[in-house]
Structure formats: structure tokens, C-alpha cells
Amino acid sequence: MAYIELRQVTKYFGDVTAVDHLNLTMEHGECLAMLGPSGCGKTTTLRMVAGFEDIDDGEIFVGERCLSSKRKNFYVPPEERNFGMVFQAFAVWPHLSVYENVAFPLRIRKLPREEVEKRTKEALKNTNLLDVASNRPDDLSGGGKQRVALARALAIRPDVMLLDEPLSSLDPHFREEMRFEIKDLQRRLGFSILYVTHDQSEAMALSDRILVMRAGVMQQTGTPLEVYGEPNSRFVFEFVGLSSFIEVAFAEGGMRIGDGVYPWPGGVLPASAIRAAGRGLLAVRPFEIEFRNVDGNKGVPGIVTRKVFLGETIDYRLQVGDKAEIRVQKTRRNPGPAVGDNIKLEFPRPHWYRVDG
Amino acid sequence: MGNTSRFGTAQFLFALSVGILVAVVAVPMLLIFFNAFWVNGHFNIADVIRVLRQGETYKALLNSLFLSSGVTVTGTLVGTFFAWLVTRTDLPFKRTMKLLFLVPFMLPAFIGALAWKMLLSPRAGYINRLFMDIFGFDGPIFDIYSYAGIILVETMYLFPFVFIQVSGALERMDPTLEESARISGADLFTITRKITIPLVLPSILSGALLIMLYSMAHFGTVAVLGAETGIYNIPTLIYEKIHQSAGSFDSIRTATVLATVLVIAAAFILWLQNRVLSQGRYQIIAGKSFRPSELKLRGWRVPMFVFCMFYIALTIVLPTATIFMVGGLKTYGLPFVSENMTWNNYKYILFEWDLTRDAIWNSVSLGLIAALVTMFAGVIISYVIVKMKVRGKGFLEFLGMLPFSVPGSVIALGVILAWSGKFGINLYNTVWIILVAYVARYMAFSLKANSAALEQVHDSLVEAARASGATMWQALKDIVIPLVRPGMMAAFFLIFLPALRELTVSVLLYGPTTRTIGVAIYTLNEDGETVYSAALAGIALVIIVTGEILIKRLVAGKNNG
Helix, strand or coil: CCCEEEEEEEEEECCEEEEEEEEEEECCCCEEEEECCCCCCHHHHHHHHHCCCCCCEEEEEECCEEEEECCCCEECCHHHCCCEEECCCCCCCCCCCHHHHHHHHHHHCCCCHHHHHHHHHHHHHHCCCHHHCCCCHHHCCHHHHHHHHHHHHHCCCCCEEEEECCCCCCCHHHHHHHHHHHHHHHHHHCCEEEEEECCHHHHHHHCCEEEEEECCEEEEEECHHHHHHCCCCHHHHHHCCCCEEEEEEEECCEEEECCEEEECHHHCCCCHHHHCCCEEEEEECHHHCEEECCCCCCCEEEEEEEEEECCCEEEEEEEECCCEEEEEEEECCCCCCCCCCEEEEECCCCEEECCCC | CCCCCCCCHHHHHHHHHHHHHHHHHHHHHHHHHHHHHEECCEECHHHHHHHHHCHHHHHHHHHHHHHHHHHHHHHHHHHHHHHHHHHHECCCCHHHHHHHHHHHHHCCHHHHHHHHHHHHCCCCCHHHHHHHHHCCCCCCCCCCCCHHHHHHHHHHHHCHHHHHHHHHHHHHECHHHHHHHHHCCCCHHHHHHHHHHHHHHHHHHHHHHHHHHHHHCCCHHHHHHHCCCCCCCHHHHHHHHHHHCCCCHHHHHHHHHHHHHHHHHHHHHHHHHHHHHHHHCCCCECCCCCCCCCECCHHHHHHHHHHHHHHHHHHHHHHHHHHHHHHCECCCCCCCCHHHECCHHHHHHHHHCHHHHHHHHHHHHHHHHHHHHHHHHHHHHHHHHHHCCCCCHHHHHHHHHHHHHCCHHHHHHHHHHHCECCCCCECCCCHHHHHHHHHHHHHHHHHHHHHHHHHHCCHHHHHHHHHCCCCHHHHHHHHHHHHHHHHHHHHHHHHHHHHHCCCCCHHHHCCCCCCCHHHHHHHHHHCCCHHHHHHHHHHHHHHHHHHHHHHHHHHHHHHHC
16 A cells, blocks of 8 residues: 555535545655646645645545545544645744744654754754754745744654645745755655645656646646656646647648648657547647758748747747747757748657647 | 025925924923923922822822723733634634624724613613612622723723734734644644734734723723712823813813823833834735634534624624613613603704704814814825925924824813913814814824825836926826825824714813713713713714715725726
């Protein structure tokens, strides 16, 4: 049996189904990121695991222990679930010192004084906060406050950490640093992480597995590589990276764009279910598009409408056929075409989706 | 030429502002201090102490302190509890309950005191009689003519000061602050004790100090409930000194000494409140906020709801109903049965009796004029303080702070000293002296509302108008005034409504034909005309509540449009 298990977990807010019969399993020590746009139900799911929201259907297990069950009308309150949790807005208590914040969960558990001191110091050390232990949290930067929140969550040596967009309130450079710190702590201490974020790069960097959600429904789970490399829907493709789409009609032996018919890009046929619709969506990553000479006989013709230098990369916009505007990115070392140039494009790694999503 | 005129618009507005505040606030205040400390041609602090040690004054000081402390404690407990209940639990109909708990703010405390006197006075009170006549009690179940009675009645009408502050703070507070304690293993009781209460403590304290400030300077309840058993506080003793002693030097001096104590105490309380707010305000405002998790009252849900309804019925419905019912009695003391009821009292005081008709007319016209004058004066003064760079602004700011800390009875005493012919103008016994006092009394409200609105108007808006070719006056007229109009409206109503029901100031200033509604109700009650007093109070309640509702509508409509 998996360590954490959600079975058919459902939540309604009035008429809205916030989470729709979600099944999810996690192994001990795994880091799973729930990724999706705001309002997709990821935070609600996390809050149901934490116990802040009742569930309207299904069951939640951690270890062998049932935490929530609609069927049995059973519900362990958050304070008895023994999780560590970190919130987006830090939620460190401004009227207590850094030390007192971190010691709070231990004192609540009525641990002996030496033990409280030992574990608090340990958590502060793990998060590099020993020097500021007697400060008030409001004296610290955003990153510092989030470290306090992390230390407070770690103090009870939890098996499971619930992280609710913990890095979104931080400055960009802190964000990256904290990302590695969290990962490093997990490696050393061995807890499991259930992580909520809308930032795909955060999810990729931190997690062993990603779960993409949309409108309360799980879309795909897999390793970051799988989700990025083989998105199973247009939505996932678009959400986990930069994307370019060209809508095409299917013809005998290839695809029709404008007046021309071109062979299947990369030699990859769309699945028969997609072909049956007569039209399809060609999805490509902007870095996975090749420029070809306009006079050659390979590739689909396009015209450069915009070219922007972004530092390490150059970002092109091209018109393909009558309707499609696509983005292409190249490293700056390739001297590319100029605005107004006609050019041909090849798509060596195509993905095919239905037009209606 | 970089040569600007020596006396331009800025200087004119500055001089005008200083002039208004000096005439209306500073001179009366200085006269009080002067009368208190200047005895027989020299500064004499020993004599001030002698006055304070007289039995009567000493007792008034102690009573004011004791009563206001008592009200502060009970009002803070009640206000905090209900605020917590309507923001942090799953109490049924929370929104409605929240509005209901604000109703006592609308009702004048002295009218409430009047109602409670009718219900719980030891011999004639309806509730006491009910228990004595029907259930055979030997004595009254509760004597409202007591310290406890006064504290209870004031608590009912003053607890919203704390309720508003605390429920506001609890609503704005980031719910994850409590959730993180919960996930740390703390139960709800521990969270409330260790996290929630400490975080909103500044709001609780600041509300508590407001109650204290108000209660200490409060005239009506003590005057109505304390007279019988000789309980008096500073404002009621000032009233007695001015009224009963026919203006002898000695009694005026005692009054000025008492007023001085009141001013110092009020200033101290406000200073304390400022400190509490500036030092203790944590950044607890929510960012991305989930709905705060509500404490599930479960088995307590219905009992708590019943308790709230009972509280509202007891403190709002019962007194209000009593006022209307007694106002409809043929003679005070008769039982409430239909053959004892009549509409004639209402008809009489509305259409026939000059005294009450005059009172209504006086209050409405005084309220309107005072609100208009104070609103415009407030805009000008706030503009100088907030926006202009003139020399001596610090002095103006100091003068602008004064009205905040001057209780009503002190202002009334001050205008008596200033405008009774001392400077060649004698307004005593005219309606104008009340108007002058109202302007001084309510200047603080106007300054607060207007400077808040002006602070929202960024300087660059005016600069943009000037850059577009507008003159100073055009920029004021077309940009600033339209933007601060909501602040001016707010100031107008913040003055007009309280002025309608005002008692503390006008009771010291009224003359034979210049009674206000409050004074008329109070004096009718004093003269034993209880049913007329109740009927007029009923009419006053109708006017006040209608006014409040109309204004809420108006403001809400404005915001939606």
C-alpha cells in the first residue's frame, strides 16, 4: 500500500465542484507537486489533506491511518494529523520571537523542556536561523520569514510536509535558493512532500512526480520528464512549458496548411482517433522547431513577423499559413533570419492533439 | 521674477484656519485653564488642589474613574466576545447579527437609561413591580439606581466601540496565522488564547480606551440613573455647579477645575491609544486569503444563537419598546392594557406643545447648520494641514488635535466663559452659543474625515492639472473638491446625526426657548413628565433611525454607482 492515499476525494463549494473524485498515491519520502492554474482545486486538495476542509466524498489515508472518510463520517482535526505545513503568506506569528515560533508546536505537544530546546535548535540550525533566534519575525526579510515557517514545520520532525505555494511570496532570487534548500532538507531528513504550485519550473526542480490539475480534475501524473516530454492533452502541453500550435487539416499522407500539403512532421502520424476528426492541432516547443532554407524542398513555409533579442535566446514570431502565429526560440549563436524574411520550418518532435482540446 | 507676494492664497487660508480654531477651540480652553489656575490675580496651584480635595469634587473624580473603569472592563469583554462570535465561528445568520450588534451605537445612551429607569427603578420599575406584585418578591430584583445599574446600561450602548475594532481586526487578519497554529497541534482554545487574542490585542485595547474616554465624559446615563441616589460623576457635577448655583464664582471655578481634570485625563487616554496603535500594530493583514476556518460550535451553535438573540432582545428591543409603550400611556405607572393607551401624547408633543415642537426644530436646524459650517471649515483646515507648505503648520496641527481630546461638557463650559459678554459678545441663552459649541465639539470628526480624503489625493493630480494650464483655484475646484466630496459628505453626516441626539453640551447651554431634543427629553423626565418624555424619546428614535438608514442607503448607492 502506498504511504499517502487519496481515494475518490471530492469537494463542492456550493454548485462548483472544486475537486472531482481525485485519486492520488504517494510513496514514503516522495515529493509530489500538484500543478495547475489558480482555482484548479490544488490548494483545496492540500487543505483537505491537512484537515482544514471537510471532504464531501472519498477517503484520505496516511500510513495505515484513516484521516478523513465521508463514508464513515470520520474526520481527524488538523491539530492531530502531525503534519508540517508551510503557507504562502508565511503565517509566522509577529508577536513571538523566531525561537518561540519554532518551539510552539513542540510546547503544544508538552515535550520536556530540554527536548523542546534541542529540537528547536536543530530546526533553526537546519534552516540557518540560529543567529536570529531571538529576533522578531518582522525584522526578517520575506525569505527569512519563510525559513522560520519551514523551521516551525520541521520542528516536530514530521513524516509529511504540506507546502502551499511556499515560494510565491518571495523575491525571485530567494525563490531559487529556497527551492534547493527545501530539496536538500528533504534529502537529509527523508520526509515526504506534497507541494502545491502554479509555477511549472518550481514543480520540475523539486518534485519526483508532478500531478497536473484543471477544474478539479486530475489531467496527468508522471515524472517531470514524462509530463514535459509527453503531455497527454493540449492543456498539459500548454501549461508545463512554452508552446506553439498550428491548426491543420488532414490530407492523404500528410497535413494541409493553407494551399499546401506537407508530409507528417518527424514522420509521426497522429493517433487514429485524432485523424478521424479530419483536423488536428500540431503542438511543438519553440526550441524544437528547425529553420530551413526557403529554396529547399523540406518544411512548411512561414514569414518572420517579429524578432526579439532576450539575452541568451532570440525569440521569433512567424506566421504560418493564413492563421497560425507561432513562437520559435533559438540560442543567440545562430545568426537567424530577419523580420520580413521568408523561411521554411521543420518540426522534428511533433505532438498531436484534438482541436477542441 | 522669483518674487511671490507676501500674503497669497496660502497665507490667507492658513490665517483663516488658525483663526477658526483659536476662536472656537483654543480661547474657550484657555479660559477654562485660566479660571482654574488664576486665583486672586496670580497663578495658584495650591487652591486647585484645595478644590480637588473638597468632598464633592473628590467624590466626582472617584466616581468618574470607577464608573468608566467598570464600563471599560465589561464593555471590552462583551465587545470582544461578540466580535469573536460573529467573525470566527459558524454562528447562524452572522451577517445580520453583526449589523444588530451595531444598532446600540445609533441609540442615544440616555434614552436607553430612561427606558431602564422605567423598567428597573426600585419601586416603580415595571420589571421590579412584576416580580414584587405577581411573584411576591419582597423587594426589587435589581435596583438600576446604583453603580452596577449605571455600568450595565452604559455597557449596553458603548460596547460597539470594541466590537467594531475587534471584528474589523479579526476579519482582516490572515487566517493562515491561525491555521499554522492548528497544524502545529494547537486546539482552538489554545489558538484563541495564544495566537488570536495577542494578535488583536492592540485593537482590543484601542477600543477599550475609546469606551473609557466616552464613559468618563458621559453625562446622560449618570444624570438619569444617579440623581435619585446621589451618584454623580465629573460631567454631572459640572452641570449641577453651572445650573443650580446661579453662576457664582466659586461654583464656576470648581467646574473649571473639574473640566481641567477631564481634559488631562482625555488627553492621556488618547496619547495612550496612539501609542498602543503605533507600537502594537502587527502586519497581520491577509495576502491571498482563503476563507478563515470557522470554529464549529456544534452543540453550542443553537444555545449561542439563542443567547445572542436574547441579548439583542434585552438591550435593544425591550428598552425601545418600553419607550414607545410608555410614550403611549395615559398616565405613567398604569399597566399596559389597551384602555390605558392613547395616541394623544404623540399628537400633543408633535403639534401642540411649543416646548417640544421648538426642541425638534432647534435640534434639526442646529444639526444642519453645525454640520455645514463644520464641514466647510474642516475642509479648509485639513487642506492647509495635509497639502500646504506654510510656516507655522506645526502650531495649526496642534490646534487641530485639540478638539479630539476635549469632552463635550468641557466645550460647553468653555463657550460659556468665552461668549457670555467677556469679549463684548453675549450669546448666552441664545441658540448661537449652542451652535458655536457644536462647531467646536464636532470639528474633530470633520478634520478626520476630510484629511483622510485629502490624503488620498496625490499631489501629482494637482500638479497634472497645473501642468495642463489650470490655476491654483481651478485645480482646487475641478480636481481636489470633486475627489474629496465623499469625505465632506461623510463629515456632514458624522456631525448631523450625533448633533440630532446630543445632550451633554446643550444641557449646559440651553435657555428658555432653546431646548434641543435631548434637553427636552431630559428636563421633561426631571420634571416628572415621564410619558411626554418617553413619547418625545420615541419620536427622536424614529428620526435618528430613519436618518441613519437613509444615509446608509445614500452612501451605499453612491459606492455602487
